[in-house]
Amino acid sequence: MNELLTVWNFIRLSGLLAYLLLTISVIGGIVSSWSILKKKKGDLLALHQMSGWAGFLSILFHLMFIWQDNYVDYTLSEILLPFADNEFPFASGIGVIAFYLFFLVLFSSDFMLKRLGKARWKWIHISVFPAWILMTLHGILIGTDSSETWVRLLYAASISLVLLLLTARLLTSRNKRHETGHQKKTMMKTIPLEEK
Template identity: 40%
Template sequence: MLDNILEIFSIWNMIRLSGFLALFFITFSAGFGMLSKVSCLKKKKALSHFIHLSSAWGSALSLLFHLFLLVVDTYQPFTLIEMLIPFNANYAPFAAGLGTLAFYFIIIIYLTSDFGMKKLKRNTWKKFHWLAIPAWIFSLAHGVIIGTDTATSWAISYYLVCIFFILLIGLVRATQKPVVKSVTRRG
């Protein structure tokens, strides 16, 4: 029984789980971030924003755990150089490079949002925040290409649900009037 428990919580399984979890949170964060400007959810904007931020932090934590496990893995370890320089890994360099680029985009988004939002002009912040789209695409592609579970029906379903979720929210956002802040004049 102990062997079964150790197998379930093996580094290899935790690498896979943390990767899937990071994609889940990135998908939710991107989706609910897109929903923040949809007029039909104006009354739920605070909840949507809370889910967006919570998911962003969930993705950051699961991503950092994923990266840590890749360094300490004894079967197919990644060096810090392999993880920091895109497309430089010995194992699956293209897929690993997409993951590295997604990581950098996510770091830029976090730094400009949580630490630099008050110091940046809104338009500059928004331009950095648009990196969320390639970050999500690269994260998804990274998982699909490098993932050892990609050929399984549950992983295919998982990836398709993530794609459908983002496309559906993108469609909702594209067809709804944006939330516009009203400006009142004092006289």
Template identity: 40%
Template sequence: MLFSTWEWIRLLGLLSYFYFSMSIFFGLLRKSSTLKSNKNLYFQLHQMSGWMGFITVIVHLLLLMIDQYEPYTISEIVLPFSANYQALLSGLGTIAFYLFLIVLLTSDIWINKMNFSLWKKMHFLVLPAWILSLIHGLFIGTDSNQMLVILFYSSTVMVIITALLVRLMSDGFKKKDQKQGVSK
């Protein structure tokens, strides 16, 4: 049985969101001082899942142009809020795509040409991109009322929040240890 275009669009949208979520998860874990072992593995998973998310979102966008039910034009895909279908939610997806693109380009291609402070600020654009993609997928998806989809989105939110808290607590402990080391 072949999938319909809509099913492929939705599957690839969910899959790209999953990959981007995993990229953020492993990126946050990699920088946690409490998880010192396997930092290289976390980095490889972080980078690989980011690129997998980007590739799947590109195919997601391309399939939107050949959809039988609600085809998008190139301009509707590249210009935020210009789509005929759900202009606001489609636009949020477009902005999320551009933010992910900026993060990938600055992290893997232009990183050696940027100063660290600017790179770090650019890299944290991934969090608003992820939130926008969450809103986009959750509210534009016609299957978002299904329990499995709700569970999927809820799980990714809990995983990212947990990893962010681990990272923030780890940074807090690291700063506290540094202060104590200096005062001794």
């Protein structure tokens, strides 16, 4: 068998691919609401959604390849239950939790949005950030390639970019709320007393 086409390499590849795709999805979601990118909103949302599902499918392949690995004999319960792994309980456990959180976000967005309503859906959708953080920690702690320079650069660039974009979005949202509140106060001052 070709040395590149081993289960071990597919485990590594699917894990890194899932990380990359889900990071792209998170970034797409963050920037899709920016007013300066209003004309590209449809494209950004499509990228956000497609990379999210492709990343989730990569996780499924990652789990399937781990289960089929002959070198480390994982049981289904070790793969699907948080902290059930005997060798790396914490690192594996946070990866499993990330998997379920990503599933919850994707499923609720594509199949439950109308039932949940926008307010509840938003609260569920925000759990993508803890999922992404747990996935990042999982990769750093247990990933075989985490000691490779290019993988370290991938994690460092991803973390920096997500933090930068998220900070910019939070500051923009805060400024919008402040401006809206200021406009309401100004309007109230200009309305004659008899109309108030």
